[in-house]
Amino acid sequence: MRMLPGVLRTLFLAALLPIIASSGLAQTRYIITNDDVGFPLPNGVSFFTENTQGLLTFQHQLNTGGYGIGGGYFGEHRLAVANDGQENCVYASQAASGNIVGVIVSSLTVGGVAFGSTTDTGLSNGIGLVTAGGYLYASFTDPNTIGTFKMQTGCNLMFINDTTVTGLNGGVINAMAANGTMLVTSFTDGSIASFNISNGTPTSNGDEQISTVTRKTYYASYPNQIEITQDGHYAIFGDTSTATAVEVSNISSGKLSPTVAYGSLLGISSSNILLSPDETILYAVNTQGDAVSAFFFDKSSGRLKYGCKSGPIKGQSGSWSYLASAALVSDSGNGGGVYVAEFGAASGIALVRYSASGTGKCTMQEDPASPFLDAKSTGLLSIGTVTH
Amino acid sequence: MSCKSKYSVALALGLSMSVMAYAQCPNRPSSGTVVADAPSIVSQNGLLSAQFTMAQSVDNFGYTHYCYKYTAGNQVVESPTLRLNPGDTLALNILDRNTPPEMGGTRMDMSPSGTPVCGDTGTATVSSTNVHFHGLNVPPKCHQDDVITTLIQPGSPGFQYKMQIPAAEPPGLYWYHPHVHGFTEFQVNGGAAGALVVEGMEKYRPEVAGLTERVFVIRQQFLVPWVPGPYELTVNYQVAPLLKGVEPIIQMKPGEKQFWRVANATLQDFLALQFQVNGKPEQMEMIALDGYPLAQTRMQNTISIPPAGRAEFIVQAPPTGGTAAFVTNSVSTGPTGNFDQEQTLATIQLSHTADGHHMPSAAGAADASALKFANLSEQPATTQRQLFFSEEFGGTNGPIQFYITVDGQKQKVFEANEKPAIVTKVGAIEDWTIENRALETHAFHIHQIHFKVLEVDGNPAPHQDLLDTIEIPYWEGSGHPYHSVKVRMDFRDPSTAGTFVFHCHILLHEDLGMMHKILVEP
Numbered sequence: 001m002r003m004l005p006g007v008l009r010t011l012f013l014a015a016l017l018p019i020i021a022s023s024g025l026a027q028t029r030y031i032i033t034n035d036d037v038g039f040p041l042p043n044g045v046s047f048f049t050e051n052t053q054g055l056l057t058f059q060h061q062l063n064t065g066g067y068g069i070g071g072g073y074f075g076e077h078r079l080a081v082a083n084d085g086q087e088n089c090v091y092a093s094q095a096a097s098g099n100i101v102g103v104i105v106s107s108l109t110v111g112g113v114a115f116g117s118t119t120d121t122g123l124s125n126g127i128g129l130v131t132a133g134g135y136l137y138a139s140f141t142d143p144n145t146i147g148t149f150k151m152q153t154g155c156n157l158m159f160i161n162d163t164t165v166t167g168l169n170g171g172v173i174n175a176m177a178a179n180g181t182m183l184v185t186s187f188t189d190g191s192i193a194s195f196n197i198s199n200g201t202p203t204s205n206g207d208e209q210i211s212t213v214t215r216k217t218y219y220a221s222y223p224n225q226i227e228i229t230q231d232g233h234y235a236i237f238g239d240t241s242t243a244t245a246v247e248v249s250n251i252s253s254g255k256l257s258p259t260v261a262y263g264s265l266l267g268i269s270s271s272n273i274l275l276s277p278d279e280t281i282l283y284a285v286n287t288q289g290d291a292v293s294a295f296f297f298d299k300s301s302g303r304l305k306y307g308c309k310s311g312p313i314k315g316q317s318g319s320w321s322y323l324a325s326a327a328l329v330s331d332s333g334n335g336g337g338v339y340v341a342e343f344g345a346a347s348g349i350a351l352v353r354y355s356a357s358g359t360g361k362c363t364m365q366e367d368p369a370s371p372f373l374d375a376k377s378t379g380l381l382s383i384g385t386v387t388h
Numbered sequence: 389m390s391c392k393s394k395y396s397v398a399l400a401l402g403l404s405m406s407v408m409a410y411a412q413c414p415n416r417p418s419s420g421t422v423v424a425d426a427p428s429i430v431s432q433n434g435l436l437s438a439q440f441t442m443a444q445s446v447d448n449f450g451y452t453h454y455c456y457k458y459t460a461g462n463q464v465v466e467s468p469t470l471r472l473n474p475g476d477t478l479a480l481n482i483l484d485r486n487t488p489p490e491m492g493g494t495r496m497d498m499s500p501s502g503t504p505v506c507g508d509t510g511t512a513t514v515s516s517t518n519v520h521f522h523g524l525n526v527p528p529k530c531h532q533d534d535v536i537t538t539l540i541q542p543g544s545p546g547f548q549y550k551m552q553i554p555a556a557e558p559p560g561l562y563w564y565h566p567h568v569h570g571f572t573e574f575q576v577n578g579g580a581a582g583a584l585v586v587e588g589m590e591k592y593r594p595e596v597a598g599l600t601e602r603v604f605v606i607r608q609q610f611l612v613p614w615v616p617g618p619y620e621l622t623v624n625y626q627v628a629p630l631l632k633g634v635e636p637i638i639q640m641k642p643g644e645k646q647f648w649r650v651a652n653a654t655l656q657d658f659l660a661l662q663f664q665v666n667g668k669p670e671q672m673e674m675i676a677l678d679g680y681p682l683a684q685t686r687m688q689n690t691i692s693i694p695p696a697g698r699a700e701f702i703v704q705a706p707p708t709g710g711t712a713a714f715v716t717n718s719v720s721t722g723p724t725g726n727f728d729q730e731q732t733l734a735t736i737q738l739s740h741t742a743d744g745h746h747m748p749s750a751a752g753a754a755d756a757s758a759l760k761f762a763n764l765s766e767q768p769a770t771t772q773r774q775l776f777f778s779e780e781f782g783g784t785n786g787p788i789q790f791y792i793t794v795d796g797q798k799q800k801v802f803e804a805n806e807k808p809a810i811v812t813k814v815g816a817i818e819d820w821t822i823e824n825r826a827l828e829t830h831a832f833h834i835h836q837i838h839f840k841v842l843e844v845d846g847n848p849a850p851h852q853d854l855l856d857t858i859e860i861p862y863w864e865g866s867g868h869p870y871h872s873v874k875v876r877m878d879f880r881d882p883s884t885a886g887t888f889v890f891h892c893h894i895l896l897h898e899d900l901g902m903m904h905k906i907l908v909e910p
Contacts (some may be wrong), residue, residue: 188787
């Protein structure tokens with residue numbers, strides 16, 4: 001299973017529909033956050049519900065019994081969502097504690113807590129998570145390893161082993177995405193690489209390379225967050241840059257091909273990206289700017305075309321400093337826009353709506369009711385959705 | 389020139405002293421004590437000759453000190469103030485006795501093949517050093533004020549700087565500090581920085597004649613010794629506690645006027661200085677900025693100094709019974725910048741026995757129009773350029789890329805073997821518009837020359853001061869214009885010929901590449 005939020009909508013629909021059908025229960029869709037709270041305050045996962053207009057209401061924070069670091073890399077997903085065979089689980093990393101907590105969604109209780117090796121920590125820049133094929137992969141930034149964990153019932157994890165990784169110029173593992181038997185990673189030096197995970201533990205596909213944009217900008221930009229298309233043909237990288245820059249690699253051969261760059265000068269950085277459910281829109285969060293951009297994506301050719309950018313998201317410099325990861329407003333069609341994590345002293349969730357306004361045109365606009373305060377967070381970077 | 393005060397150590401110069409390889413930096417003053425000026429070394433018969441040893445040690449609290457040690461007889465002092473007159477020669481030997489780093493430590497290739505070497509060869513490490521004479525209008529040549537190729541390695545026999553202070557050099561406060569690209573922050577954070585005074589201010593600003601002169605170097609050190617991050621300020625090496633502790637003490641006579649020369653030798657702190665009397669900011673009489681006398685004195689109750697900037701001003705103590713404090717206000721440097729907190733730098737202690745070095749009492753009437761750059765605003769610019777600051781963040785804790793870019797060129801970080809980003813010729817007068825497109829305030833600095841501030845945010849600058857470092861505020865986001873300054877650069881003096889650098893003087897930014905070269909062809 002791919003990591004949140006790229007495919008969770010499809011997985012959970014698939015996983016839950018039979019249950020729902022048999023039980024006749026209505027689904028509840030949560031917007032979830034890894035509050036990433038540092039010592040001495042306890043970390044937790046917060047759950048928000050949506051009303052029919054997509055406006056959020058805080059419901060609950062589950063204390064996960066550890067500590068975050070209140071920051072780190074933008075491209076890491078500190079939350080992953082999967083079904084362990086019996087339960088729907090939310091996995092949350094706790095960088096300061098160096099562990100991963102499995103949350104049972106049905107009861108909103110902690111199922112298990114797992115550690116990697118004794119050297120696996122994310123103290124400086126966090127721990128990223130992705131799930132696939134019954135395994136959870138954790139990127140530990142400090143030792144530069146990918147920890148492989150076997151998913152077990154009760155939202156437990158069993159640590160298998162570590163794979164040491166590094167960028168071609170010594171970069172630290174940044175973001176991960178997975179689809180089928182392929183795990184794709186980005187590094188802080190502009191390197192990208194893929195791994196075969198058919199046997200659980202990642203094995204290099206021998207395709208590590210410096211991204212096209214990184215090379216052309218003399219290492220001034222580099223790939224950060226990653227999305228993979230549902231058919232596994234393309235890996236898309238949102239770049240950390242002084243502009244909006246996105247790169248696409250054809251991976252249909254089972255290896256990364258040289259990336260093709262797309263961009264716009266209208267936004268500052270695009271470290272976080274998210275594909276719409278129908279894969280027609282790629283949302284790019286202007287991490288260092290104050291907006292969210294949208295690209296039109298042609299999933300048959302892998303080409304992108306810049307679409308539009310929202311106006312300034314409220315509260316920059318005041319309540320928040322950066323925008324970070326995004327979650328879809330809707331699990332169907334073009335997604336209807338995104339919820340965006342606001343990193344700052346008063347962390348919140350912005351609601352930015354998308355609408356098509358004619359062929360090849362679009363608008364993105366922050367909802368007047370946005371943002372929704374995540375009062376339990378002091379450094380919100382990772383959000384997602386889960387359905388129960 | 390003779391020794392001037394009991395705070396100065398009158399060090400007879402020209403002495404040929406053998407320098408001992410002391411393992412430790414001198415002890416630094418305890419908290420809550422009276423702040424003393426650094427001892428001075430004064431030029432004699434047109435020559436200031438001295439030898440500094442760059443050393444390092446770790447104190448009882450875990451702080452790594454880097455220091456310029458000066459030894460005269462049995463006395464060992466740290467970062468003495470160098471005092472010269474226009475036209476004097478500065479001959480400064482530097483020995484690097486830092487502990488060599490362990491193999492595998494961070495290194496930077498300062499002199500890749502094909503680039504000239506000045507001093508020692510090899511790769512730069514955190515223990516390598518050199519010296520930048522910040523603000524001095526002297527040539528960018530080997531053994532003068534070159535930081536691009538000059539390298540002094542630990543244990544090497546030493547390196548001599550020798551330069552003549554221009555006869556038309558503006559009188560005022562300058563400073564010296566290490567400038568090895570990639571490692572500047574470590575050594576300056578450890579305390580390796582000192583003041584340099586070009587004498588003669590009373591000849592241009594008679595207001596200071598006869599006043600007690602104080603030289604304060606504001607430095608900073610990390611709050612947790614081994615963690616770059618939160619920091620605390622120091623006043624002449626005495627900690628000004630941010631949270632709790634006893635503040636440094638500055639002594640003044642009741643009602644006394646003093647001439648204060650303050651250098652911001654912090655890594656990144658934008659100071660907003662106030663002299664508060666009975667809790668309220670008093671007017672201060674500003675005399676000079678960045679070592680250049682103002683055309684007219686200005687009364688201000690807050691004086692802003694960016695990192696590396698200097699301000700010289702007159703303060704007046706309250707009468708007996710009053711209270712006073714030397715304070716820096718909080719400064720917002722943007723959403724990705726450091727928050728510079730309000731804090732008391734020192735409390736003023738009124739004492740009838742307070743004493744200090746006095747400025748010469750015979751105020752002169754020197755011709756300010758003879759100073760370097762004095763007629764710059766009357767000269768037409770031969771070239772216009774646009775530059776901008778920008779940043780990239782891969783996460784809240786980095787990795788971060790810091791850029792200063794000449795508009796039209798690719799954004800890239802500084803590399804030792806890069807070609808100059810700007811090429812000009814001796815004789816050129818250039819107007820540079822420098823924008824800040826980052827969400828963090830930056831401090832622009834160019835070596836070798838002062839520049840004249842023409843415009844701020846597109847409007848004529850209210851005071852067209854001559855500076856060597858200037859703050860450019862952060863961008864407030866979409867819908868807001870970039871903040872900018874327009875400054876006039878003067879390359880008419882043939883002594884500017886050579887290659888030197890311009891950069892952000894937040895030292896982490898400079899170390900990480902927010903810097904480029906300019907070549908001034910003869």
